[in-house]
Amino acid sequence: QQPVQSPQAVILREGEDAVINCSSSKALYSVHWYRQKHGEAPVFLMILLKGGEQKGHEKISASFNEKKQQSSLYLTASQLSYSGTYFCGTEDNYGQNFVFGPGTRLSVLP
Amino acid sequence: SAVISQKPSRDICQRGTSLTIQCQVDSQVTMMFWYRQQPGQSLTLIATANQGSEATYESGFVIDKFPISRPNLTFSTLTVSNMSPEDSSIYLCSVGHVYGYTFGSGTRLTVV
Numbered sequence: 001q002q003p004v005q006s007p008q009a010v011i012l013r014e015g016e017d018a019v020i021n022c023s024s025s026k027a028l029y030s031v032h033w034y035r036q037k038h039g040e041a042p043v044f045l046m047i048l049l050k051g052g053e054q055k056g057h058e059k060i061s062a063s064f065n066e067k068k069q070q071s072s073l074y075l076t077a078s079q080l081s082y083s084g085t086y087f088c089g090t091e092d093n094y095g096q097n098f099v100f101g102p103g104t105r106l107s108v109l110p
Numbered sequence: 111s112a113v114i115s116q117k118p119s120r121d122i123c124q125r126g127t128s129l130t131i132q133c134q135v136d137s138q139v140t141m142m143f144w145y146r147q148q149p150g151q152s153l154t155l156i157a158t159a160n161q162g163s164e165a166t167y168e169s170g171f172v173i174d175k176f177p178i179s180r181p182n183l184t185f186s187t188l189t190v191s192n193m194s195p196e197d198s199s200i201y202l203c204s205v206g207h208v209y210g211y212t213f214g215s216g217t218r219l220t221v222v
Contacts, residue, residue, distance in 0.1 A: 002152075040215070041202060041216050042213055043213075044111070044206075047209070101152065102151075103151075
């Protein structure tokens with residue numbers, strides 16, 4: 001079952017922050033986050049595992065609330081290069097039933 | 111992470127014909143995945159290809175339409191058969207799992 005992402009789209013100015021949410025109706029084992037720029041393949045950002053801690057690198061981090069089956073991706077002080085479509089992907093068990101969310105289109109303007 | 115070479119990058123095909131897409135990985139992997147991504151949409155898994163066994167297809171995708179080969183641990187092909195304009199899409203192969211998935215650069219298919 002496909003996870004739900006919100007918002008569908010967001011427009012930011014350079015330097016602003018954004019949060020993208022991903023939620024599922026079923027218990028999750030892991031949540032992945034990917035960014036896809038127009039005309040390119042998706043690129044892996046990070047994975048959050050059940051029982052794991054918040055992850056992050058540079059100004060992009062994410063959290064995973066197992067009880068609510070929700071994950072949030074935090075983009076801090078956004079840069080032009082952050083523009084693209086962000087997909088979460090979820091699996092309900094190790095190596096099983098991985099499915100991508102519908103995506104959130106992020107546009108960062110100068 | 112693995113590096114995947116996918117080709118062709120794009121093609122324009124006549125309806126009723128077939129196209130075979132190839133993916134070469136720079137390391138041995140147990141499973142390879144084939145996705146379809148329609149314009150502006152998310153990625154939909156077509157099938158999972160294991161070396162030495164039949165591919166496992168997702169609901170809505172059948173072997174006669176999307177035959178897959180997996181002759182060794184570094185290579186796989188996906189064929190889109192008897193194409194119609196509805197098959198126009200981007201097709202991507204992927205590998206990985208625990209440390210995230212890596213994707214080929216994609217094949218943009220247009221059926222006319």
